[in-house]
Amino acid sequence: QEVRNAIKAYEGFQQWQPGQEVDLLEAHQILMTGLIDEVGQYRHGGVGVMSGDRVVHMAPPANQINRLMADLLDWLNDSEIHPLIQSSVFYYEFEFIHPFSDGNGRMGRLWQTLILSRWNPIFVNIPVESLIYQNQKAYYEALQASTDRADSAPFIEFILQMILDAILSSNDTAQDSDHATAQADAEARLERSDQVERLISVMKQEDYTLTELMQLVGLTHRATFQKNYLNPAIEAGLVDRTIPDKPKSPKQRYRKIL
Known part of the structure; x- marks a missing residue:
């Protein structure tokens, strides 16, 4: 709501x-x-x-x-x-x-x-x-x-x-879009992203729901969390989905990659 x-x-x-x-x-x-x-x-x-x-x-x-x-x-x-x-x-x-x-x-x-x-x-x-x-x-x-x-x-x-x-x-985002590939963009954002580092630092070796991950970093705005925390971490290969072929599955969980 x-x-x-x-x-x-x-x-x-x-x-x-x-x-x-x-x-x-x-x-x-x-x-x-x-x-x-x-x-x-x-x-x-x-x-x-x-x-x-x-x-x-x-x-x-x-x-x-x-x-x-x-x-x-x-x-x-x-x-x-x-x-x-x-x-x-x-x-x-x-x-x-x-x-x-x-x-x-x-x-x-x-x-x-x-x-x-x-x-x-x-x-x-x-x-x-x-x-x-x-x-x-x-x-x-x-x-x-x-x-x-x-x-x-x-x-x-x-x-x-x-x-x-x-x-x-x-x-910075506009310049990156003009001068780099999508993978390079993801890496550049990751280097600048304190949010991704924060997410990885609080995750343990267990599976989490999206809501549980948001609670770990103290956020309630789903779109902001996915854009600034979760999606960049997945793109960088630091977090993986437990059901990778069904990203929107209600049973979806996320785990930190060793």
């Missing part, structure tokens, strides 16, 4: 205006349908931002959300600063307010992508959202640092670094 919602949101998100509250609420409804009860509406209770079992930020009380979000959206509509900074500031303030009962991280990433794509359409296809998701520990550390210092700079610096890394990664 989470994946279906995300696909629907990203397929239609360019119809939304970043500074319109009605569009923000509609996006949350699409993104969180079937996952929580309070979809498309601001939260009615208190929430905190958690990293594991640790609270890294306590959000403002629910009775302040309407005012805070109105101020933030007004600022977004009136701001004339560079979109890279503007989108990062919005992202931080949005996460600080934490206006929804759940889905705030996903909404913040979606809305930054929307703001950036209004500046340059190339950001529709640059995986900033995925890279932030893959670096959640550093994300939480930056959020806490900004909260502790009452200064958004650490969080903004982190987000800008993620944007730069995503652009460079996309550029």
